Amino acid sequence: MKNLVRVIIYMCLSTFLFARCDNEKMEGIPEHPVEITFAGNENVFAQTRSYYPIGQDGNGPLYGTIYIRQIEAKQIDTNGKVTEGTISWGHYKVASGTGDQLETTGDIEPLKWNSSQTSYFFQALSVPINANGDPAGVEFTHNPNNEIGNGKVTFGGYKTGLEYFVGATVGPQQLSPHGPKVVITLQRQVAKVIFGGIHHIDINGKKEEYITDSCDIIFPNLPANATFDMGHFREQQKEYDGVLKDNHDWITLNYEDSQKGIVVKNWYKKTGSIQIAEDILQAIYVPPFIFWDNTENNRPENQSGFFVIKRKSANGIKTYTGNINNNNNRIQLFAGESIRLNVTLKDGPATGGGDGSIITEWSTAGEADVPHHPIPGIYTKEEAEKLLEALQSKTPNKIPIPEAFYKMEDGKKVIRLFINIDWSSLTETLTLPDNIVLDGQGYNVKLGANGSIEGNLKDIYISGKSISNI
Incomplete structure (x- = not known):
């Protein structure tokens, strides 16, 4: 999965631009409204600094509509709160071809820069196109009377389109003599668990390297969906604090009305021409979560990292359970992050569980009264x-x-x-x-x-x- 998508709504900032008096006109900058132009780059899902044109792999159209919310900086008070005023919306998409250009969708007017005297904040959020007409992973609506818009995200497999669900905030910025362009780095809005492969060991110790039967994968303790709006962007590892600020790039997910249980039907090992494709096809898109978070009821099956695999084979359906406890010393996933699991289904007496190991008939005998931590540390x-x-x-x-x-x-x-x-x-x-x-x-x-x-x-x-x- 691609960790970052940098959509460049190029805006070169000039130091003298901010030093000039507000009432003084600047050479080369028009005083009448001018249309803002857009271009975009993206990064693979890794901690790198290499960026590529957003349409380079041919998947640019899968980002769907990119909603951009334009807010005058004068509407932001000294505490970073948005006050009453005009908010403009723009609808964009990745242009056809394999370049970096964005273009308007044509259903509303493009965003404009009113004058060199006006500073803006920009917030962007994509509503991806779903694969093969499957149920929508992201829904979003807004109208002139709804300044923040309202949306819903439904978690699940790659067919949700959540690979391409990105957003960002940037500002305040002013019009540059070099043109009406702005720079925005779009961030992935959800996390994902990549099942790199599922193996099987039968009761006699015989191992299948990769199972060919389909499986259902279930995270019963994670919320199935969440609501959001574009008025509550936050930092990646912090709660929403009511501030509109540059680099507050992540929406706030609200699970209040959500039922629990993410279910992905008919998972099986799929192969792509490159690793990135496999990381999308094998992934389950999930909300940010701590693997082992229920310390009041410390049993494995009550944790967010608990998951179930139901294998459908010629011998019927078998159920296996396990936990993501400590994956390479990581204890949680933030938005825009992923982990990879290689899982083994093991038949026979229950002997334990954890990362990369799933067993039948999970035994909880004697565990209810024995407090333990998945990783030593301070939890309470x-x-x-x-x-x-x-x-x-x-x-x-x-x-x-x-x-x-x-x-x-x-x-x-x-x-x-x-x-x-x-x-x-x-x-x-x-x-x-x-x-x-x-x-x-x-x-x-x-x-x-x-x-x-x-x-x-x-x-x-x-x-x-x-x-x-x-």
């Missing part, structure tokens, strides 16, 4: 308080750090945070022992006045400030 407020007590202890052997809190790595106890924690009671310097690493994984530790933490810190926020010294 009570555990955070217990950890602080241990770290502040002057006699470590008297109040040791529980083994469930850390994992030994390279001779050090690595403690990972899975929640934001409140250590407001800490008002002095806490020095971590040399053999301790506090890995925040992007979570925040709130300290009291004059509180600080010294020692081995990784990917952690201390009272809102990002710190990583290892």
Whole structure:
């Protein structure tokens, strides 16, 4: 899957443009409305910086209609909130051919730049075309009286078209002497789990490298759909905060009215000419989620990462269950991210589960009263308080750090945070022992006045400030 799609609504920003007086006309910039032109590049679904024309692979039309919402910057107050005013809509699509151009769909007027004195924010969102006329993965409507529009996304397999569901926010920007063009980088709006292959081991130990029968794959604890609008764009790893800001590129998904259970029918190993094609054909498109998130009821079948495979074979239907627990030390998926699973269906007595291993007749006997974590770390407020007590202890052997809190790595106890924690009671310097690493994984530790933490810190926020010294 392609992780980013960079649609360039090219706008070269000139430093002198912002330095000039608002009332002073600038040479080469028209004062009458001019139409905005568009071009686009895209990136494969990987952490790279290589971009290609959006239509290069011939799939440009699959992005469907790209809705662009144009908002005057003067409608944004000092807190980033949108006030009353005129909001304009543009409808665009990838032009035919294999280039990078976008063109209007023709059903409404193209967006225009009114004058060099006007700054704008732009928000963009695609509504993909679905493969073979299958049910819509994305629905979206708006009208002149609906300034944010309303949409719905339905999760599932590649036929939903969700591979091409992208969006972004950019601004404020002004008209440039080089032309009425703007730069927007469009981001993938959902996550995906790629089933690279499903194998089978029978009760006698005989293995099938890839099964040829069709399977139904079910994530029973994930929401089947979600609603959204274009008024609630956010940062990738944060909640919506009411601010309209450049790089707030992800819609906010609302699951309030959603039933649970993502079901993909008749999955089987499909092959494409290149790996990217296989990553689309083998994928299940899902909302962002934490693999193991139900700590109150810690049983495997209650977690978001729990999934079921029903295999249809000549011998009837068999059901296998398993969990995505810890995939290469990753514990969750954000929008625009994917993981790859190679799964084995194993017949016989239940012996466990986890990433890459699925078994029949999941056994929960004796597990209900045995708390455990899929990855050692801090998951609750009570555990955070217990950890602080241990770290502040002057006699470590008297109040040791529980083994469930850390994992030994390279001779050090690595403690990972899975929640934001409140250590407001800490008002002095806490020095971590040399053999301790506090890995925040992007979570925040709130300290009291004059509180600080010294020692081995990784990917952690201390009272809102990002710190990583290892």
